[in-house]
Amino acid sequence: MHSVYSFVTGPMVWVAFGVFVAGCLFRLVVLLSQVSRKEPFIFSYMNLKWSLRSIGHWIVPFATVNWRRHPVLTVVTFVFHICLFLVPIFLLSHIVLVDEAWSISWAALPDGLADALTLTVIACCLFFLVRRIRSPEVKFVTYPSDYVILAIVAAPFVTGFLAYHQWFGYPVMFILHVIAGEIMLIAIPFTRLSHMLFAVFTRAYMGSEFGGVRKAKDW
Amino acid sequence: MAEPAEEKEKKGLDIGLEKGVSKLTPEKIEQTINDVLDKECGPRFKTYVETCIHCGLCSEACHYYLSHDNDPRFSPVGKVKQTIWEMLRKKGKVNGEFIKRAAEITHTECNLCKRCAMYCPFGIDIAYLMTVVRRIIHKLGCTPQYIQDTAHSHSVHYNQMWVKGDEWPDTLQWQEEEAQAEIPTLRIPLEKEGAEIMYSVIAPEPKFQAQLIYQAAVIMDQAGVDWTMPATVGWDNSDMAMFTGDSELMGRLKRAHFETAARLKVKRIVMGECGHAFRSVYDMGNRWLGWQMPPIPIVHAIEFYAEILRAGKIKVAKKFSRPVTLHDPCNVVRGGGLHEDARYVTRQLCETLVEMHPNREHNYCCCAGGGVINCGPPYKMKRIEGNRVKAEQLFAAKARGAEVLITPCHNCHSGLHDIVHHYGVGLEIKFFGDILYEVMEKPEG
Ligand code: SF4
Ligand code: SF4
Numbered sequence: 001m002h003s004v005y006s007f008v009t010g011p012m013v014w015v016a017f018g019v020f021v022a023g024c025l026f027r028l029v030v031l032l033s034q035v036s037r038k039e040p041f042i043f044s045y046m047n048l049k050w051s052l053r054s055i056g057h058w059i060v061p062f063a064t065v066n067w068r069r070h071p072v073l074t075v076v077t078f079v080f081h082i083c084l085f086l087v088p089i090f091l092l093s094h095i096v097l098v099d100e101a102w103s104i105s106w107a108a109l110p111d112g113l114a115d116a117l118t119l120t121v122i123a124c125c126l127f128f129l130v131r132r133i134r135s136p137e138v139k140f141v142t143y144p145s146d147y148v149i150l151a152i153v154a155a156p157f158v159t160g161f162l163a164y165h166q167w168f169g170y171p172v173m174f175i176l177h178v179i180a181g182e183i184m185l186i187a188i189p190f191t192r193l194s195h196m197l198f199a200v201f202t203r204a205y206m207g208s209e210f211g212g213v214r215k216a217k218d219w
Numbered sequence: 220m221a222e223p224a225e226e227k228e229k230k231g232l233d234i235g236l237e238k239g240v241s242k243l244t245p246e247k248i249e250q251t252i253n254d255v256l257d258k259e260c261g262p263r264f265k266t267y268v269e270t271c272i273h274c275g276l277c278s279e280a281c282h283y284y285l286s287h288d289n290d291p292r293f294s295p296v297g298k299v300k301q302t303i304w305e306m307l308r309k310k311g312k313v314n315g316e317f318i319k320r321a322a323e324i325t326h327t328e329c330n331l332c333k334r335c336a337m338y339c340p341f342g343i344d345i346a347y348l349m350t351v352v353r354r355i356i357h358k359l360g361c362t363p364q365y366i367q368d369t370a371h372s373h374s375v376h377y378n379q380m381w382v383k384g385d386e387w388p389d390t391l392q393w394q395e396e397e398a399q400a401e402i403p404t405l406r407i408p409l410e411k412e413g414a415e416i417m418y419s420v421i422a423p424e425p426k427f428q429a430q431l432i433y434q435a436a437v438i439m440d441q442a443g444v445d446w447t448m449p450a451t452v453g454w455d456n457s458d459m460a461m462f463t464g465d466s467e468l469m470g471r472l473k474r475a476h477f478e479t480a481a482r483l484k485v486k487r488i489v490m491g492e493c494g495h496a497f498r499s500v501y502d503m504g505n506r507w508l509g510w511q512m513p514p515i516p517i518v519h520a521i522e523f524y525a526e527i528l529r530a531g532k533i534k535v536a537k538k539f540s541r542p543v544t545l546h547d548p549c550n551v552v553r554g555g556g557l558h559e560d561a562r563y564v565t566r567q568l569c570e571t572l573v574e575m576h577p578n579r580e581h582n583y584c585c586c587a588g589g590g591v592i593n594c595g596p597p598y599k600m601k602r603i604e605g606n607r608v609k610a611e612q613l614f615a616a617k618a619r620g621a622e623v624l625i626t627p628c629h630n631c632h633s634g635l636h637d638i639v640h641h642y643g644v645g646l647e648i649k650f651f652g653d654i655l656y657e658v659m660e661k662p663e664g
Pocket of ligand 2: 272275295
């Protein structure tokens, strides 16, 4: 038990962060180098103003026709993505870990709020799960991997919540939580979670096409 | 442009597709798919496939999906799943039946209208993914017969409708003579080097809508425009090769078009009211030839009419009195941003504009574009049933008073004709050119 503990909280953390950072960089470098080799025309259409115009509309809730068509999904999507970053970065126990290691710290969320936001993320995941199962247009394009991806994202929050409340045995839950977090970090660059990296590029390209060539809105 | 189609048959035999599929071998399928996906496609394709999170948010963009009571097989991403994803998952090891279905999906269940690109949060271009499938179908020799026949015509005659060399100047001369009965001094200037404008059309105009050339000639004449038309190939700006995935042929056609304009030393190319041709010269063909934007500026008829009306070169004698509604063709609106110009022209020519909803960039496609209508009679009913929402949209505009439907695109014109007819919408369909010709000041008119 102790050796598992020290492994997942020691070397494994480094491996996970390393794979995450290097993986993301690798994917981006490969993307850009392939574009310049095989489809360099894409760069010639890319335009900062049109890119930002498009991204700007799509990162604001209800700023696009399609966001307005799906009010519940829109709220869930935005809340989910915001909490997904907010909770792990501003969680007191995470900050304490960083502080202990490098003496760097920043403002933390109050524990009660963090707890509520964690539950929010879990609820959002459940919403996505139900939507996948219940909406025919989503179900039709759902593969087992979609459930796996959802589980990968939900797991750190579920285990974190359980560990914080010390249900089902703290040490085991804590180890599971750390492992779940590490799996998620490693998965981001190599699964469809990579939309975290690529969404900005696909949106920017479509925005540039619509702005510069098509002279039309893309939202 | 449409072939006149048989109404009765819902879905007949498509020889091109059936025969093409019967000749396939598993090895050929596998190799062709992998060649296209691995070698021809690049990071754009890969990124689109890998970034899509299977959320289904693009579904409601598609008129096929909406018209089939939200059947997921018709959602944009649903079509990608049934084609691209399966090809990738099986690494190209799919059978002939799959190819047949893929050909039907990409050629007759998607108009490449790009509306879904405006509904996907990531801006994934599903129309592009569908053209990749069409490219595979083309390389496998399984393109639906009717559109392939059109591509053959392009290949032989550099036009869409098997118009032979001498038929073209003959038709122009005929229309010139007809128009001279109305305006004796009118000319259709052929091969005038150094003219400001080359006017190009799609082959269905000389083939069976010659009055459109007549009208254009009158408009040009009265506006006092320095224009010309070529007597050689290059006069036709249409392009079905773009829709069959025969990019090499597309390049050949567009090169002929631009080189003809360059040979005539014109400053601009003005084109008739056609959407797909605009896509071909402004978006796809020019890029295939390596031009970021068209090498010679392209002016679509909508823009041209707006220009001559703004400049006061054409005066309106009496505005068109019947209330009109306006269909925004995908290729010139979502593809060229001409929606405000179209409204300007409408207001100049007509007394009342009743907007249909949705409109502008969000308008529903006519379901004829993207080469779908060119796949011919076997798919006519599928095309009409696939666009019930269009009929509903038109009925709503009619209920608010519209009597005439302005449609500045040939494909839309034919497609909407079928829809209006089948659903009994009861709107009369016109081009801008029809109305402009009718309401403009003419010598003895
Ligand atoms: S028809 Fe238009 S909306 Fe439907 S899938 Fe094709 S491009 Fe997308
Ligand atoms: S909306 Fe975009 S990400 Fe979602 S399923 Fe459609 S193409 Fe994929």
